Structures are given as C-alpha cells and as structure tokens.
C-alpha cells in the first residue's frame with residue numbers, strides 16, 4: 001500500500017473524459033475524482049484516472065481501483081467491491097475501510113454519470129448503492145459541511161453566555 005501511495009498509478013485528470021465524478025466522505029472530509037474514458041461501442045473502459053484530496057489509503061485504493069477497471073466493461077467495473085479493493089491492497093485496517101468505500105463510490109457515481117444522457121442498462125440499479133450513498137457528491141458534501149459550519153458559527157460562545 002505504501003508503495004502505491006508513494007508512486008500512485010493513473011494519477012491526474014483525463015481532459016476529454018467521457019465521465020467523471022467527484023465524491024467526498026463526511027467522516028473525514030476527503031475527496032476523490034474519478035475520470036473514465038469509455039469506448040462508446042463496446043462500453044469498455046479504455047482509460048481511467050483519479051485525483052485525490054485524501055489520505056494515503058485513499059490514494060492507494062484509487063490507484064489500485066483504476067488499475068483494476070482498465071479494459072473492463074462498465075458492467076464489470078460496476079461490480080468491483082470495496083472488499084476486493086481492500087484485498088488487493090493486502091487488507092485495509094478497519095479504520096481505513098471507508099477510504100476504499102469512497103473510491104468505489106466515486107467510481108460508481110462516475111459510471112452512473114456516463115449513463116446520465118444514455119439509456120440506462122438493466123444491470124445499473126435505479127437506486128443508489130450504499131457505496132454511492134456514502135460517497136457524497138461534491139455539492140452535497142459542501143452543503144452539509146457548510147450547514148455544520150454555520151451552525152457552529154451561530155452558536156453563542158461560552159464567553160457570550
């Protein structure tokens with residue numbers, strides 16, 4: 001895992017990506033963006049990359065995940081679980097499991113984004129999966145954090161009471 005953190009694979013933006021999604025975790029405030037380049041005819045992922053504003057485990061998980069999905073059909077990539085990502089990394093410690101969940105959630109949101117203006121395939125559920133729900137969209141995350149910040153700043157301080 002440390003090696004992937006020091007020398008992550010597929011780091012950076014794909015400028016002409018066919019789909020991307022930025023997702024964040026409320027638990028830690030970390031964020032990740034996944035970019036996908038997809039062959040329209042075969043629905044195979046021809047390129048995948050990520051940008052991470054997260055911890056070492058998140059970077060390693062995103063790196064291994066983008067390696068795992070290369071040359072995979074979107075349907076196959078959809079099925080990759082955070083457990084698989086954790087196993088590939090030699091087992092994430094329990095306090096770092098959400099880092100893998102965040103990476104998988106961001107990937108699933110990117111796949112969902114790919115089908116936003118296309119016909120939804122049968123294998124893509126209408127409802128968000130738990131991983132997608134945990135990996136909040138950037139705006140959702142900002143809204144929640146913003147509300148929390150406002151709540152904190154409007155609370156009377158101990159000095160004022």
Ligand code: FES
Nearest residue numbers: 028030055058099
């Ligand atoms: Fe937040 Fe790892 S601690 S993604």
